[in-house]
Every structure is written in structure tokens, then in C-alpha cells.
Amino acid sequence: MVGKKIRAYREFRGFSQIQLAELSGINVGTIRKYELGIRNPKPEQLEKIAAALGLNVSIFLDFNIETVGDVLSLLFAIDDSVNLSLSETRNQKIILDFDNPMMQDFFKKWCQFKNVYEKEKAEILAIEDEDKRQEEL
Template identity: 50%
Template structure:
């Protein structure tokens, strides 16, 4: 979404293009310290690049419950989308996003 090629990202963080391709496809896992460099080069939060392990409907439901508990993200009353519960611990961060 940043318009960078794998080669450009590789150059920005000192990797080979093949390494970036393997990280992107999931063949290799990215070490935490490298994830910080990649996120900085892309101008995104490290959390935007993390794999949250959502592979099943149960995994998704678990993640949605955690988002509700921490950020107050809940379905809108009219079913049209999402809304925020302002009483949730991290609701202000979600509202700013």
C-alpha cells in the first residue's frame, strides 16, 4: 500500500529482495528487531505488520472479543458498521485512528 517494491524495501532495511519475499509470503519469520526496521521504512506501526494467527472462525471471534475489551470496538446498534465504547481502556486511541 506504500507503493514500494520488495527491492526498494530490501534496500531501505539492508536485506536482499529474496529475504523480503520470504518474509512477505510467510516462508520465513521476521525477527522482532528486524520488524521494527521494516515498520519504520514503511512508516507504519509494528503492530500493523504482526501476524495475529487468525486462521479459523474461532480465532477471529477471540480477536474480536479482545478488540472489544481493549479498544471498545463493537458493532453499531443499527448494524451499519462499527462503533466505539468510550469507556474501554484504549478507546481514545481507536477513536484517533
């Protein structure tokens, strides 16, 4: 989960993995492994990444979400912070809309990232030869 967040914020800032590596002082291969979820950064590495992205390190910390009630609590908090709008589609799906251009841009990029991330990870993990898989990572 942390790796997905690193990549999402990196892409939101418009940085390549190489640029993030240079700004954080962390090897680009290590950044790549974090983003793919193969390795988890130690706290001091996470602080370097957060600083390079201009973020507070707490943005990468996971919430203890175990129930629907936990999710609802977060949604209420988000609504208080960024004016969340809800609407229903014709097929009775609910749409969350943020009246905030920065949030809209972030979620658009997050959606694009998520699609690419899942595809790339599946392709790399499907490589049977361990040496080739490690090389790709």
C-alpha cells in the same frame, strides 16, 4: 501472518519489494520469503521493515485471538477508534464500514492483496521441483 501484514502495508505505501528491501537494508529475496510466509523475520529485521514503512513495529505483532469474545473485544476497540458502522444485506450478511477514507483504501488494497497472495503462494508451493520452487521464492 506477519508476512501478509508486511506485504499489505508495503503495497498500501505503494512500495515494491525492491524498494522495501532498499529502504530496510534487507535482501529482496528475504523480503519475498517473509511475505510468502516461508521465513519469519527476527525482531531486529521486523524493526527495520517497520521503520522503512513508517510504522511502529507493534503493528506486526499478533494478537492472542482464540475466541469469539476476543474478536468482539477488538471490534469494540476498533469502533471506539475509527467509527465503525454495521449494516445488514438482503441475504443477512453483515457489512463492516469505516467512516474513514484511509481505512477504506487500506481494506480495498488488502482485499486485492489477499486474492493475489493466495494465488501466487499456491502456484509456487505446487512446483514439484525443489530447486525451481526455491528459485521462484
